[in-house]
Amino acid sequence: MSLIVPGLTVFFTVILAAVPWGLPDDATFILPLAAVMTVFCWRAIPGANLPAIIAVVFGLLLDVTSGGPLGFWALLALAAASAGTRAQPFASRSDWTPLWLVWTGLAAILAVSGWLIASLYYFRWIDWWPIALGAVASVILFPLVWRLILRLYGSAYPRSDFVGRGAI
DSSP states (O other): OOSHHHHHHHHHHHHHHHSOOOOOGGGTTHHHHHHHHHHHHHHHSTTOOOOHHHHHHHHHHHHHHHTOOTTHHHHHHHHHHHHHHHTHHHHTSSOOHHHHHHHHHHHHHHHHHHHHHHHHHHTSOOOSHHHHHHHHHHHHHHHHHHHHHHHHHHHHOTTOHHHHTTTO
């Protein structure tokens, strides 16, 4: 399977996260977590080709464009890629709710881990609210992102039996 569609999708979300949208300070983690969620979704699709190293590279690109500590988003993207691979049995069902619950748990873990890592990096307790808001927003946006990725997957690979099982 081709790497182009998953890679371009993740690259596009990284670029969207890097654009200065003029969002309030509390919303700074929403778009980067959406990029990490895109990595999770692509890795959760059985047969989709998004290597973990690509997720790390895009995470590093997100680190550079966001001005944060180098490796922060790369580590979170790698965790999401690993969790997405383990969540493949949930994605193969026609009901995406179990996968949504997996993302909800992972978003909570990523938020707490990200908060702890950022606090260690800055040697002080940072405000937890922006990370929590980003995690909640990613959970709310998950169904939309999942369906969009499934549509991209189905149009790029129309012979896949995964999409034909009613996952959309």
